[in-house]
Amino acid sequence: MRGAVSVQGVRKAFGEMVALRDVSLEVEAGEFLTLLGPSGCGKTTLLRLIAGFEEPDAGTILISGRDVAPLPAYKRPVNTVFQHYALFPHRTVAGNVAFGLECLGVARAEIGPRVEKALEMVRMPGYADRRIDQLSGGQKQRVALARAVVLQPEVLLLDEPMSALDLKLRKEMQVEVKNLQERLKTTFIFVTHDQDEALTMSDRIAVLNRGSIEQVGAPEALYERPRTRFVADFLAVRNILEATVESVAGGEARVRTRGGAAFVAADDGGYAAGAPVVVGIRPERITLDGEGGNAIPGTLDDEIYLGDRTDWRVRLGGETVTVAEGAATASRRKRGDTVTVRFPPEAVLRLEEPQAP
Amino acid sequence: MSRGRAAFLLLLPCAIALVVLFVLPQALMFAASLGRRSAYGGVIHGFDLANYVRAVQPIYLTILLRSFGLALATTVLCLLAAYPVAYWLGLLAPARWRNLLLVLVILPFWTSFLVRMYAWVFMLRTEGLLNLLLGRFGVAPLPLLYNDFAVLLGQVYGELPFMILPLYASIEKLDHSLLEAAADLGAVPFRTLLRVTLPLTQPGIVAGCVLVFIPSLGAYLAPDLLGGARTVYVGNLIQSQFAVARDMPFGSAMSFLLSLLVVALLFAFRRPLRASREL
Secondary structure (H helix, E strand, O other): EEEEOOEEEEEEEEOOOOEOOOOOOOOOOEEEEEEEOOOOOOOHHHHHHHHHHOOOEEEOOOOOOOOOOOOOOOHEEEEEEEEEEOOOOOEEEHHHHHHHHHOOOHHHHHHHHHHHHHHOOOOOOOOOOEEEOOOOHHHHHHHHHHHHOOOOOOOOEEOOOOOOOOOHHHHHHHHHHHHHHHOOOOEEEEEEEEEHHHHHOOEEEEEEEEEEEEEOOOOHHHHHHHEEEHHHHHHOEEEEEEEEEEEEOOOOOEEEEEOOEEEEOOOOOOOOOOOOEEEEEEEHOEEEOOOOOEEEEEEEEEEEOOOEEEEEEEEEOOEEEEEEEHHHHOOOOOOOEEEEEEEEEEHHHEEOOOOOO | OOOHHHHHHHHHHHHHHHHHHHHHHHHHHHHHHEEEEEEOOEOOOOOHHHHHHHHOOOHHHHHHHHHEEEHHHHHHHHHHHHHHHHHHHHOOOOOHHHHHHHHHHHHHHHOHHHHHHHHHHHHHHHHHHHHHHHHHHOOOOOOOOHHHHHHHHHHHHHHHHHHHHHHHHHOOOOOOOHHHHHHHHHOHHHHHHHHHHHOHHHHHHHHHHHHHHHHHHHOOHHHHHOOOOOOHHHHHHHHHHOOOOOOOHHHHHOOOOOOOOOHHHHOOOOOHHHHHOOO
16 A cells, blocks of 8 residues: 555664664554654654664564565655754755755756745745745745655655744644645654644554553544553643552442542443552543532642633642633632532543553 | 954954964065075075066976976875765764774874875885885885875875865764755765765865865975985975075075965865855
């Protein structure tokens, strides 16, 4: 299948440092897949292995069904948008975009129109003769995109391409890159450490941690149901509590946290009476008014004002949780108030904690 | 203190050094070149262009041209030999060895150039180290010394570090991701070298060529010791005017012409030179 990428049992170490341990991943043709994780998790290494800049110590990488192990970077049907753009400073904008076409031996008469078309695609017409050092960060970003897509690669690799842009520009570019991908229907593999970016742009997200893929799924699935403690933590499940299961009955598990807070969680089949467990609750799933569900009395400890909402730190005996509340109701409270923390059993996420190898 | 005055004071030592060590000697030499030699090798000052008329006679122009050829050949050979070395040092060599390897490049400077030239004599002469070694394999002694080959060898050997260092400086600064980008866009390694690496390291190439070419133009130790003074280069000519022929005015005229030639060359190549300063 043109554009599909299959990573099978790939391992890569740099000296003592293991960057990837036994990673397998199937990327579907035409999909926008994001590799998400903190720095040093191996996401860039995986991208570089696909591009051909590094060789895996073990495992196989197939692009469009073909094993690319014997292909050097310059023969692979992929192109890369680099983190710091890597535009050739001694060439004009058009010279940069034309570089790949020249390598392919495309006729001179054909290069001009194709470069022009690519620059139009990234909304940079009329910049052909500019020097690279005359461009802003966002413009460089667009030229780097044009330079890669003009070659019509089977897979486009993007290595944290937005990390050097300011927030407003980054939001704009996110939409543009996503639109471009939908128009081209090319497979995009996008590396980022920014969870918002990943959630906005991706068809699917693969979360990496210390050289392993922890979870792969659609943004909604990942957001709604993070499987591991790491994924939950990375996707802003701010209340992660260590607890013990007291009893399991009737589709519900009763747990007690280390700090002494007791509540009921919807049983997903993974709770065992007497066993230790890690659970997560999103701050926005907890209310301070409301009715039903778990109800735990507590005291407002700290207030973090965020404009459109307020984050309360609420002390529940020996436990402290974060509760996000909309601006309308938050203004009525003050530090030291006694409140009742409420959340439904379904809001409690059971999290796995894979043993570090 | 105003900025202008501060800049003036800071530049003053440099200006004094330039005047004392460059402008004044050149002026003295120019003055001498317009005079005549005295019976005992002194200078009788005057205003006479006779020495310049003599200096552009075919016999001396041939010598100048020969020196030019030697300098050009030295520069080209140094560039060809130094580029791979600098490339390896700057991009491929393990980072922790890099400083040690650079010290090895400049290590020869710890020994006087004269001594190193004599070392080459011992290696190249008929009963020298190389011929001794070749003799073991039944090869008859080769005439390695006292010819143009030996002169060129000595020159290239002596100037090589001056080519490696500026090349290294510009190759080491080269953004590695540009080379990856070239490969990513489908450039075979040779194309990357031609279209990316060479153009981007042009400042180092220009600086290295200037640093090698200019001293090579006035070279006289290698021609003297390794060439056996059989072929005269302009450096030897000038040296002998001062030390042997005791014709300081004519030697001064030749020196001044050589300096003019260098300035003219620098002027002709001012564009790439400016680029080498920008980058």
